[in-house]
Amino acid sequence: MADRQPNPYRPGFNQPPVVFAGRSDVLDGAAEALEIAAYDGRTPRPLILLGPRGVGKTVTLGEIAELAAERHSWPAVHVEVKVGGRMLVELGSRLRDAAQLLAGTEPREPRRRPRVTGGKVEAHAFGIGGEVQLEAAADARSDDGLDAVLRTTMAAAVDAGAGLVITVDEVHNAAPEELALLCGTFQEHVPQGWPVVLALAALPTLRNNRGRRRLPTYLERAEWHDLDTLPPTEAREALVGPAQQAGRPMTPDAADLLLGHAGGYPYALQVAGHFAWRASHGSRSIGVDHARQAVPRIEADLAHLFRSRWDDASPREQEYLQAMAAVAARGEVPKGGAVAAELGVPVTSVSYLRARLLRKGTIYREAGGALHFITPGMGRWILDQDRQD
Ligand SMILES: Nc1ncnc2c1ncn2[C@@H]1O[C@H](COP(=O)(O)OP(=O)(O)O)[C@@H](O)[C@H]1O
Ligand SMILES: [Mg+2]
Structure with a gap:
């Protein structure tokens, strides 16, 4: 293809971005x-x-x-x-x-x-x-x-x-x-x-x-x-910068829509930009329709990431992850105690699950004891899966 422009996004790990934002x-x-x-x-x-x-x-x-x-x-x-x-x-x-x-x-x-x-x-x-x-x-x-x-x-x-x-x-x-x-x-x-x-x-x-x-x-x-997710201004810079530099700018509407899916998670920002760029081949800019077309692919890509972590967990560990996701979705801080309460069991009977998931690097614990998924967005994905079952 004569007019093919190389994709300026770098979805994946260990891949230096074209525009390095923040930090x-x-x-x-x-x-x-x-x-x-x-x-x-x-x-x-x-x-x-x-x-x-x-x-x-x-x-x-x-x-x-x-x-x-x-x-x-x-x-x-x-x-x-x-x-x-x-x-x-x-x-x-x-x-x-x-x-x-x-x-x-x-x-x-x-x-x-x-x-x-x-x-x-x-x-x-x-x-x-x-x-x-x-x-x-x-x-x-x-x-x-x-x-x-x-x-x-x-x-x-x-x-x-x-x-x-x-x-x-x-x-x-x-x-x-x-x-x-x-x-x-x-x-x-x-x-x-x-x-x-x-x-x-x-x-x-x-x-x-x-x-x-x-x-x-x-x-x-x-x-x-x-290092955590990028704050909004920098997330936007990471998302719109590469397209801008490559001469196919992203409209603010398109960026808003994509940011709604990627949040400030750098990996997801590259994935979002990548599929939006692809959807806009032949256009002079990346518009909101291109962004809309890209959304199912972006979600599928991120789901792949969550799926591999999920499959790596035993059924009991999966229950623990589900409870963690449910507590967080209610806006509560998912500490060990709250997760055990969600499961309806004493903390001591499930602390080994928490320890295993920490060791696997599926979750991590903040200094104050709050538990988080290593890959942002995984909690929401788990609850969505649940609804589909
Ligand atoms: N500051 C940043 N600005 C733009 N993209 C970034 C930034 N940091 C990371 N990325 C992108 O995020 C993805 C993950 O980066 P990576 O360094 O492999 O993460 P980690 O080592 O924390 O797992 C890569 O696609 C990378 O290009
Ligand atoms: Mg790394």
Whole structure:
């Protein structure tokens, strides 16, 4: 098709949007951390992004990496933690790649190149003439521990007059021992002021679903950011921005209708834009009729997401989810007690269901105890299913 224009929406996970809306708190925090690391000769606190699936944790980590590249010409190392995976091995291997990349990089400001003196690196690279204790490490080998690889990579970074961003995604999947080791290693090197910014992302279960184990202190002292749905203005920007940029603007009526279905949930906004764009092929703008045509497809797509979570729950767990949805639909706060009351049983007899659903990441619990679905809109979907049965 000669006049086919590529769809500017990015429905799905881990897909950077064409227009990245909002999240200025996180980006400001990251920009400041980068400046501390690049100019003050201090290692800033790590950043942690916490939020349900589809709110944009992964793409926000990508934005942080881009910020580092644009403003400081720093490379980034990215790791996605898998269940039962070997986070530290993977991180080690990515760090080695980064060290090689940095070793081949010409210093940006040759005159300020750090000098290696007696096992220490003078960090003129930081612009303050401070001294960074960074032993000139030998080449890292694949069997080296995280500490050794990190030293080598940071030596290469300082040598290149640069620094490093490390982003770790899906941290809730990390084994507690691995997380403790990662944090311990970074904690230990804080006094050395390495130019490194660590940014992590996880489901909200990271905060409250670790049994009796506490999070490493290093993380407790981190800069925490809770990511939730986008506020109305930013949701609109995420929805209408890509169409606008692609030269097929969306009318305000169409945007209103689509926003009514997607809310401020970033995943749903991309899905909504995607199907509305499709429905409007051949038109110069996306109008309310196109939006109307797109609605069944948008709902089907989101239902798919909810269905997979639902099918993953046992019949008893499904009852619990139903009760949770019913309590929330009445406008009450669905805490454990209210859900048990809805089921007509004592709290203690269903707390194991709540624990299982928390562990699976189907629901999460706010600090005050309120329970939420990880994917917004799922409660409404469950009740709709119920009516159809
Ligand atoms: N700030 C944003 N503006 C526009 N779209 C976004 C934004 N954040 C996320 N998205 C979109 O939402 C979807 C989910 O993002 P993702 O980062 O995979 O979420 P998470 O990692 O929290 O599960 C992707 O399609 C992405 O393009
Ligand atoms: Mg993600």
